[in-house]
Amino acid sequence: MQPQRLPAGGRIDRSKPISFRFDGRKLEGYAGDTLASALLANGVSIVGRSFKLRRPRGIVGSGAEEPNAIMQIGKGAHAQPNLRATQVELYNGLVARTTKGWPGARFDIGAINDLFGKVFSAGFYYKTFMRPKSWWRLYERIIRASAGFGRAPTEKDPDRYEHRNAHCDVLVAGGGPAGLAAALVAGQAGARVILADAQNEFGGSLLGTKHSIGDARADEWIARTVEQLAALDNVTLLPRSTVFGYYDHNFLAIAERCTDHLPEEERTGVRQRLWRVRAKQVVLAQGAFERPLAFCNNDRPGVMLASAVSRYIRRYAVRPGKRAVVFTNNDSAYETAIDLAEAGAAVVIVDSRMGGAGSVAERAANAGISMLTGHIVTDVVGRRRVRGVRVAGWSGNPSYLVESSIRIECDLLAMSGGWSPAVHLHSQAGGSNEWDTDRLCFVPGAATQANVSAGACNGMWSLRDCLREGMESGRAAASRCGFDAADVDLPTTRQGHDNPPQPLWRVPADAEPERCPKQFLDFQNDTSVADIRLAVREGYRNVEHVKRYTALGFGTDQGKLGNIIGMAVLAECLGKSIPEVGTTTFRPAFTPVSFGVGAGENVGDLYDPVRKTAIHEWHVAAGAPMENVGQWHRPWYFPRDGEDLHAAVARECLAARQSLGIMDASTLGKIDARGRDVVEFLERVYTHNVGKMKVGRCAYGIMLGEDGMVLDDGVMARLGEEHFYLTTTTGGAANVLAWLESWLQTEWPELEVFLTSLTDHFSTIAVVGPNSRKVLEKVGCSIDLGKDGFPFMTVKEAELGGYPVQLFRVSFSGELAFEINIDSGYALAMWETVMAAGEEYGITPYGTESMHVLRAEKGFVIVGQDTDGSVTPVDLGMNWLLSKDKDYLGKRSLARPDCVRSDRKQLVGLLSSDNSTVLPEGTQLVEVPDAPVPVPMCGHVTSSYMSACLGHPIALALVAGGRVRKGETVYAAMPGREPLPVTIAAPVFYDPKGERQHV
Amino acid sequence: MLLIECPWCGERAETEFSYGGEAGIARPADPDALGDAEWADYLFNRSNPRGAHRELWNHAQGCRRWFGVERDTVTYRISGSFRLSGGVGKRED
């Protein structure tokens, strides 16, 4: 039973009934319906409550402009909030919920707000909830709970989304008459064309109309054109696809809804697809939005845009009312009156213009429609549904006051305040908009990118002009891409004579705006004429400020309905013209897009690439939890028998110090540097004397930014006269390579140096501890590993266990240690070989946590942990690394006054006075524990661990002037407990003379 | 998203590139000879024009080459890319 459904006509399929649920009610519609048309067919008039005043609201529009019918669609994890019912295709089993109003749109507890409408004026939230400040959180919670614009599903989204890149010659946004004509002309010329339209079928405003184009009916013309387009290999047709963003350099984003129109059980594959299109030329043909008029109670259910009424009648065979009043300031709504009359409704036209309409008036008269020209609708009777309107005679006097003398009973009011081109994409692209005083709308001004607007979105209202501009723009766009379009004859269409629209925005009423029922401008945000006047009285002048103060245009509809009349009202209040008040900025997205389509495939495992070392699977098999270091997954620790982190780390550290540990250090950044000028180059980027290094020697090196701050560090080795091997931190590998390349390519192109990343090619296995030499000897090494044959800080090529390796005698733990550099293809075999050989020494694999403890015991810093972008090598006590004999990047900065202050934060060690507290990293240090707040801070903890080897906690910290403060006490401020006294110490806690690594 | 022409690879999307700041900031030949203010000028101060801006880009996800681009900071229009030779920002002839 669909009481408002017409017995015949429309583009719905009456043989395919569809059942759906709306706020729990079971209803029926037909295939081809939108949720909105089906609701109207069922006589549902209230579809939501307004945001602030909780007034009952009905469907106003028929497309993207709809401000009221905002629904939650679907069930559970598939649900989508915030959809406009006017754009949701009906499918079997669809579940729709109103998202505004609790417990439901029909009985809303917040409706009491409407009784206090005067209290809820512009700026109400700002004024009321500002004080006391500490209450804001409470206010916010209440406001948000009662606002309720839908809820995001809490379950993980089970649907698939994808991103697709595309290139084309001509992108046509909008598939109405202008867009279809443009696409056809450009496509037939041979250009690669993408035609995207938000609706399920192409045709736009033509769908369901009685127009004829040449010798064809509108629907025949659409079908023929789409057929011609589909036959062209160079044309991609994208229905259900909204061009929602126009970005720099003709880059556009399209959201395609692939399966949202299907019953949930029939959906397979990708649900929504994001097209990222780079177009050579763009034709914008997105049409126009009809404007409302601001009369009293213009938000009552049953007050609709005239064009929407026509669309529901013609396209969906739904007659939204039996007795209709059409209130207009222009000719276009006369067609609606005729549509209503033909659908059997009683119709009265109220036309604000003294002269009424042009040629269409005669057709209306022939249809038996009565017309009141020089009249206006001042007020609407009825609360939950229009029951009638009050009408007054009006001569165009700009006063706010008029006397209503007529009352007309009706159940539908179709209003038309004129039309506004959809200039959104044109504006997003950077184009300006210009006010047209004849057509009373902003039309696109000069484009700043390669785009052109055609048809209604260029302010062209007649079908003939839309077709003409579509053809011309398609032809021009193709031609700019090098394709010549053949001449096409413009088909004949009926060309009426229109009388110009009248500049009528807010409608005079029986009382001033503050004393009459509300005249709404923005339905979604409840912004009324009185609110704009209040904002101006309170001193607001700039349109952007007024918008923010009154929330005009700040809803999910972004003011598609109300922005222009709102600005017109503001202009009137300020005594300015509309273009003087200015237009506002349009930003993507044109209509809301889902988070899913934004994320595409970049979720879960595909969110970010994962890098694994060649030995990764061994670590996993050993049960090591992983730590993410950038994109690398590194073993964190290797627990045994249910050990926790601390127990495992204590065991691992003791093993490395007392016998034998092994660590996968493969993530280390590795750069091969060679060439005629490699020494000169490295002298400029490292702070130490590179040239003095003998072949086969290793050195610890640091690089500085030009600002003198530590950029990266690592061991570097001289492999040959003109050949070096550089290591970087795990996180810094890519940046350091790019940094070095930038100097080579932009500043010193005369230097002949070649840099190659070896990070993935080679794996690095650190064999650490007093028994490390023995185990390598046991594995079988081709070189003498003795103290004199292979001294500390040297490198040699060798054969180890039958594998070719590069062996480094370096140590990041302070113990006797070797780093095996080996082709990644052999790395796992080598690891397993060493593990087997080390069994008799209790060889213990350790992860990043033990590595950190071992290095911290030795006071070795981690760049990026113990340093940030404000730490110089002098702050770290690394003066010994700074050559006085040469220039290097950053050297000059070290002499800047700020870098030589004695109170800079310097690296120190910290010992907890209670000998047991492991200070949280990041803990702030203060001089005086009970100083009044805000307490001045003198430093912070950068690294902190329990040292099993020493039997007490250790920490590294940066403390103002700390180097000369050894033995002094400062206080560690920790939340929820008393400040803990800590003693400043040298940053090397273990083997300060460094004897253990030299054995 | 900008469309940038790498002089070696051709037009590519902005996501393949990393930005390198203003071009033509040559490193002083003898930094030690500069006063603090002069050094700070080299280090920190940039022209930040409204309009044409010559800047460095690196084709990080491609050929890894650094090159120059002239871009309008208002319209983002790119008037051309140029190779670097003989120092920062010197247009190759």
Ligand SMILES: [Zn+2]
């Ligand atoms: Zn390239």
